[in-house]
Amino acid sequence: MMINYRTIAIIKRELKAKLFSKSFISMTLFIPIFMIGILGIQTYLMKYESDSNTVLFVAAGNYTLKERLQSEFADQDYVKSKDYTIVCLSVADSKFDGFLTERKKELLEGKISAIVQVPDSALIKKDIGYYSTNPNNNTVHLKIRDAINKVLVETYFEGKNLSEDDLQYAKARVSITGYKVTKDEKVEEEGPGNTILAFVFTFLIYFALLMIGTMMMRSVQEEKNTRVVEVLLSSVSSFELISGKIIGLVITSLVQMAIWLTPVMLLISTSWFVIPPELILKIDFTLILFFLYNYGISLVTFLGLFAMVGAVFANDQDAQNGVWPVTMTIMIPFFIALSMMSNPENNIARISSMLPIASLMVMPARLTMIEVPLWQFILSLFVNLISAYVIFRVAAKLYRIGILRTGKSPKWSEIVKWLKYKD
Amino acid sequence: MHALEVKNLCKSFNSINAVDNVSFTISENSIFGLIGRNGAGKTTTIRMMMNIYLPDKGEVILRGAKIGQEFRDRVGYLPEERGLYKQMKVIDTVQFFAEVKGKTGRKLLKKADEYLERFGLLDRKNSKVEDLSKGNQQKLQFITTILHDPDFVILDEPFSGLDPVNINIIKEIILELKQKGKVIIFSTHLMDFAEKLCDEIAMIDRGKIILSGKLSEIKKSYAQNNISLHYRGDLSFLNENPIIESIQDFGNTTGIKLKHGTDSQLLLKMLVDNNIALTKFDANEISLQEIFINLAGKDE
Structure with missing residues (x-):
């Protein structure tokens, strides 16, 4: 890219119009608040809304089971807090169908959330029935499962001469702790902190790219529609113009990203924040620097494309149609990166972390969660640089042709033909 | 250069x-x-x-x-x-x-x-x-x-x-x-x-x-046979006149092209005889407008 007084003037104008605009500053501050707000609302909903006022009828196959279940549930926090009302009854397996028919009306009216059948056979197969208008309510399943399991284990081993320790062991759930194995022979315990960070990185890239991309598209459309571009092109070449605009917006967006990442940097470099040990982040500044560098390359790649769409499609409706392929190239890697949250080493994620465009979003998430082989990392850097250059050249060419066109929007076939035009 | x-x-x-x-x-x-x-x-x-x-x-x-x-x-x-x-x-x-x-x-x-x-x-x-x-x-x-x-x-x-x-x-x-x-x-x-x-x-x-x-x-090259007039009165008597090749009438200003060999004094006499009040009679000037219309308007 050419940097001279003309591009510097364009960059300065972009910074003044975007970085220092009230709307941009408020968006930059609003998004973290928005994210925290969304997480807060989600937590609130999970905690208070989804299963409060749950009324469960537990039909135990015999009296002993009923007594034990009643006593176990009485100790549970969700019962003590009165979010759950659990009524335990003794209903013989053979009478359960009649019991269900009797209570059906209450179930349908919502007076009872569910009837949980703990039959005698549960002491052999641990199969529990859950009868409800909403039978697959995982929130309730997860809550009552442990208590029922505890009672079944206790009942099952009763009279089998097990010590209290044996019993405790049998009742306990398997707990899996993740240890990250790295090349430098360190084996460290790793909590979900880095997975959460990978999610935050992915979400930030996705959101910021769409936001700044739309900003670029609208800015080019404005220049085209108000015909400012004609005056600009009498002073600067179209290449200088698109370069200046991209550099201006890359700076703007990197500043925004740095602001958003400040809390993460403070988290790993200071002891100002007290966070649970399992959420401690195992990352260093190199990753943050790589993240910013990678984001800069993403911006060059995508801003060129958004500028091209703005130049080719002048009116909003056509631009909406024109921008979807570009949006898809951001959305698909976003979903691939999200799929890594359950298994960071899935094949699609591994391959797409080395593919042009997709790599920009998938590789930072992989690096945050696992140790990526060096060759894959270098390959992705190389692929990203080449693809950013190629896309920028193509976008600059289509921008030059599209920006001065007036009249109806071109078809995709026409746009492909433009690529063959001589410069 | x-x-x-x-x-x-x-x-x-x-x-x-x-x-x-x-x-x-x-x-x-x-x-x-x-x-x-x-x-x-x-x-x-x-x-x-x-x-x-x-x-x-x-x-x-x-x-x-x-x-x-x-x-x-x-x-x-x-x-x-x-x-x-x-x-x-x-x-x-x-x-x-x-x-x-x-x-x-x-x-x-x-x-x-x-x-x-x-x-x-x-x-x-x-x-x-x-x-x-x-x-x-x-x-x-x-x-x-x-x-x-x-x-x-x-x-x-x-x-x-x-x-x-x-x-x-x-x-x-x-x-x-x-x-x-x-x-x-x-x-x-x-x-x-x-x-x-x-x-x-x-x-x-x-x-x-x-x-x-x-x-x-x-x-200068288009000035021959062209007369520019500022006047008050009715010039309709000039229509179809044998000494006139074309008239561009704009109300108070008119460009007249005389037929080749016609003396502009003859036109001046005709105007005076027909009670036209002249404020300008320029025998050398042709307006750019007239040149333009002659050239660009002839195919209309």
Whole structure:
């Protein structure tokens, strides 16, 4: 890219119009608040809304089971807090169908959330029935499962001469702790902190790219529609113009990203924040620097494309149609990166972390969660640089042709033909 | 050597020849008019001169060399379709367009203030462009065109949409620029302006140059048998008169072309005999409008 007084003037104008605009500053501050707000609302909903006022009828196959279940549930926090009302009854397996028919009306009216059948056979197969208008309510399943399991284990081993320790062991759930194995022979315990960070990185890239991309598209459309571009092109070449605009917006967006990442940097470099040990982040500044560098390359790649769409499609409706392929190239890697949250080493994620465009979003998430082989990392850097250059050249060419066109929007076939035009 | 030379420019859009083999030259320190009807190809020609459109064929030569960035740096361009950033302040706008040309500093700001004052915009320098009236936006755009002191000023239809007072200010500035040795090129479909201001013209019609050269020489060559009248009365008696070849009547002003070999005194006598009150009888002058209509209007 050419940097001279003309591009510097364009960059300065972009910074003044975007970085220092009230709307941009408020968006930059609003998004973290928005994210925290969304997480807060989600937590609130999970905690208070989804299963409060749950009324469960537990039909135990015999009296002993009923007594034990009643006593176990009485100790549970969700019962003590009165979010759950659990009524335990003794209903013989053979009478359960009649019991269900009797209570059906209450179930349908919502007076009872569910009837949980703990039959005698549960002491052999641990199969529990859950009868409800909403039978697959995982929130309730997860809550009552442990208590029922505890009672079944206790009942099952009763009279089998097990010590209290044996019993405790049998009742306990398997707990899996993740240890990250790295090349430098360190084996460290790793909590979900880095997975959460990978999610935050992915979400930030996705959101910021769409936001700044739309900003670029609208800015080019404005220049085209108000015909400012004609005056600009009498002073600067179209290449200088698109370069200046991209550099201006890359700076703007990197500043925004740095602001958003400040809390993460403070988290790993200071002891100002007290966070649970399992959420401690195992990352260093190199990753943050790589993240910013990678984001800069993403911006060059995508801003060129958004500028091209703005130049080719002048009116909003056509631009909406024109921008979807570009949006898809951001959305698909976003979903691939999200799929890594359950298994960071899935094949699609591994391959797409080395593919042009997709790599920009998938590789930072992989690096945050696992140790990526060096060759894959270098390959992705190389692929990203080449693809950013190629896309920028193509976008600059289509921008030059599209920006001065007036009249109806071109078809995709026409746009492909433009690529063959001589410069 | 000419200041600027346009050589065989061609440009077509979807098989329509917008500009067809256009050539003309522009002398140093002159005011040049590119004149023609709406849609004749003036703006397309100017856009190619500005390197905004790439010509299909032909080239533009600046003092012997093909135009490039050097020309862009030394030109001030006012496009036909005006365009400014609506959200920018007036003073930021003039500064930005000067910066793009490499001009900054206090001197520039002082000069900006002078021009803003001249156009009555100084008290609006901190207003946003979108808050200015259309006329004021046009004046601001004109200021951004000349503030960086360009050697070449290219104005595409500079007078359209302006009131007479502001038209006069722009005319004055054009003449001042000429006195400073600049080359001014403007396009217009208003022959009257071109006639009063231009040293040289090129007349374009349907994408082709139909006449070009020094205005004084053009008028001289077309002056034979032409009489320009300012009068009061009824000239209908001249219709179908054997000494008259054609009449262009505009109410109070008329251009009359006499048939070859007719003495203009004969026409003068006829006018007096028919009680026409003459305020002007110019036997040597032909208006640019008449030349244009004779050339461009004959195929209508």
